[in-house]
Amino acid sequence: MKDVRLTHIGGPTLLIEVGGWRILTDPTFDAPGKRYFFGWGTTSRKTTGPAISADQLGTIDAVLISHDHHGDNLDPAGRALLPKLGTIVTTVPGAKRLAGSGPTRGLAAWDTTRLEAPGKPAIEITATPCRHGPPGSHPIVGEVVGFALKWDGQEHGVLWISGDTVLYDGVREVAQRLTVDTAIFHLGGVKFPVSGPIRYTMTAQEAIELTGLIKPRAAIPIHYEGWKHFRQGRTAIEGELAAAPADIKALFHWLPIGEPVQDPAMD
Template sequence: MQASVTFVGNATVLLRLGQFTLLTDPAYGPAGSRVHLGYGAWTKRVRDPALDVLTGVRLDAVILSHLHGDHFDSAARQRVEPSLPILTTPQAARKLRRKRFLAPHGLPPWECHEWTRDRQRLRVTAVPGRHGPGVVNSLLPDVMGSVIELEVDGRLATRLYITGDTLMDDMLGQIPRRFGEIDAMLIHLGGTRLAGLLLTMDGHQGTELTHLIRPTLTIPIHYDDYKVMKSPLTDFTTRAEHQGLTGITPIPRGGTIDIPLRPVVTGFSHPHNPAG
């Protein structure tokens, strides 16, 4: 059984989880293209996405952490099929329905969406995120993280946490308390700044969250594609190494890495209780 992550660029990754294929935060614009971040703010892309890895791929759904131009740009909106399910925040789902998209599903924190195929079940649970500091957060789009769980014959095969564009916050402590062990984490970094305000985790906050979640595998993404990103990947990797964090594994653009799978233990079923 396959469980893997392919890095396309920024927050766009292709997830192959058993019989299911998901895409996160599609942004297809080339280097030099500009995206709108709201309130008259724009930023320019400085690196090309590795779109060739998406050729011929059939998707089951898109997971959209929030509706910002660097997470769902105009190039992607033209290519994503209108009927493809999009799991996102309720706020973003309402806006997408007013566009050409037919199947957005708005998930408040701790609500989930499931697919079942043969002996496998894939569950995506929305978890909290906070995009901006203090009252600034209310001026920014709602964001969600996602916990994705693949089960085979009712037993957990792997659990993946995607942070979304969040800052470090006490509410994130609910994630390990509710879900337990995380096999892999896709962490959005970059230290994005607008008007001097930090809007995504930098190296310091990224290591704080990694200490909190303690995943087996930590995959940094969202760190060097746009000019507003001010914290290079080395801010995170160097700090993590000095603090003794293990399993930090960047993926080259267009590259693929396997997600850890749990051994199947006869007669044992892993609990799932996000509302607990």
């Protein structure tokens, strides 16, 4: 995806630059140290701040928020930025909650909207399914979506961001419905309680399985660091990748945090 530049700011926060557009995902800009409450007695502490400060961001045309109700995907500093970040694309209930923060568009799974501006290619944004926990967890964890970005001139398929999800049939449907060039996986293998059996985000092994189904040109892990509740950091993910089939392992690429990368598949 040579016409795209990606910068991993930290956690789930990614800057996507393409065709004059500057799009931010899940803005988290709080300093480390604060404890966050995720509901039903679950908490976590942020351990790492953003590699790029909010003041260094520059102009942002749109922000994609997989879900607005967890502090590791939209923290207070990120929320305060929203009126300056252009169009907000998020879940249907999230758009209602964020309506006072700027122009909002709420999408359910497989809904589509378009970003349009003079002198820039239109970008079609499709929400993709997420299940942020085990079967039946939706009433507890709330609505979450991923995002597929499509624009004229793409050679190998869409840019897809998984959002916070476990691997289940809704996510597998991405392989059936979309041709993906770059897959960005929210990983971390989150569990609450940390020693319990209930998991809320993908593991490296699930990302390996999903990569085999989707067959992207590049697979990129994000949202695996910077918080106490992650059970799989980079070392654990790399350990799982070491045992993966060679053709799958070759598709995974790490974005250096805070540094722009033009084409991850060429690193």
